[in-house]
Amino acid sequence: DTGVSQDPRHKITKRGQNVTFRCDPISEHNRLYWYRQTLGQGPEFLTYFQNEAQLEKSRLLSDRFSAERPKGSFSTLEIQRTEQGDSAMYLCASSFGTFRARHYEQYFGPGTRLTVT
Amino acid sequence: QKEVEQDPGPLSVPEGAIVSLNCTYSNSAFQYFMWYRQYSRKGPELLMYTYSSGNKEDGRFTAQVDKSSKYISLFIRDSQPSDSATYLCAMSEYGNTPLVFGKGTRLSVIA
Numbered sequence: 001d002t003g004v005s006q007d008p009r010h011k012i013t014k015r016g017q018n019v020t021f022r023c024d025p026i027s028e029h030n031r032l033y034w035y036r037q038t039l040g041q042g043p044e045f046l047t048y049f050q051n052e053a054q055l056e057k058s059r060l061l062s063d064r065f066s067a068e069r070p071k072g073s074f075s076t077l078e079i080q081r082t083e084q085g086d087s088a089m090y091l092c093a094s095s096f097g098t099f100r101a102r103h104y105e106q107y108f109g110p111g112t113r114l115t116v117t
Numbered sequence: 118q119k120e121v122e123q124d125p126g127p128l129s130v131p132e133g134a135i136v137s138l139n140c141t142y143s144n145s146a147f148q149y150f151m152w153y154r155q156y157s158r159k160g161p162e163l164l165m166y167t168y169s170s171g172n173k174e175d176g177r178f179t180a181q182v183d184k185s186s187k188y189i190s191l192f193i194r195d196s197q198p199s200d201s202a203t204y205l206c207a208m209s210e211y212g213n214t215p216l217v218f219g220k221g222t223r224l225s226v227i228a
Contacts, residue, residue: 004160031213040125042205042218043161056215091160095213104149104212108160 002026004109006092012115013082020078021112025094032075033106034067035091036060043091049075082116089113120144123206123219132228136193140206140219143187147208147217150182152191155203155221164204165191168212196226 005024013019025032031050035043046065047057051072061067064082069075079086090113093106123140130136138152148169153161165180167173167189173180179192189208193200203223207216 006160033215035216040220042121042123042207042220043216044218045215048215058215089158104209105151105163105166106216107163108153110160111158113158 004092004094004107006090006109006112008112009110010113010115012117015084015116016081018078018080019082019114020076021090021092021114022074022076023092023094023109024074025092026096026107027073029094029096029107030072031095032069033093033095034075034077035093037089037091037111038087046077079114082114084116087114087116120217121206121208121219124222125220127223127225129225129227130196132196132198132226134196134226136196136200136224136226138191138193138204138206138222138224140189140208141187142189142208142217144208144210144217145184145187146210149209149212150180150189151207151216152178152180153205153207154200155205157203161205196224198226198228201225 007022033048034046037043049069064080067077089111091111093108095106150167152165155161170184177194181190203221205221206219
């Protein structure tokens, strides 16, 4: 399977614990995005990378959230001191495009569903 | 007002019907428009991708963009029960940048 993969698929944690999610993008894709989706809402942007550089962080991304893409391949999203409001589906997407390219489709992974109790 | 507005439905149609799904947006800088299909508890699946105004057809699906009205549509012909899902519109200014999504419309196609 050459699509975007995410691990774990489900995570249940207690309030106050730290959690880390992993995303493996499509292998030739240079951009990687994290989104969060709550029930009945569309995905909301959190942060994105071009290769290993983090290009932008949403104001939704509090200080408790950190993301890395150390070698420009897989990425991790860590949430420290989880709160019940962090319960959501965390989605990763990847895309490939250069300045002259006209196709920038973003392909999503299956998501990691986080439940904070 | 949200940047992208989408009627959440639910929308229920009989099998074989033509389905029309719509989004409006406020940011005139948006140039790239996408439609995703999302089944329950799964990640969004890209259906259609359009740059700027115009129509694009792919099988039973047709996407339309009217930038002058800030309005995009997805038409599904000969709808099937397997089309039952949530349909999300998404858009961006520069293409290879973060997407802004609508809330999604829940569609049920009844056999």
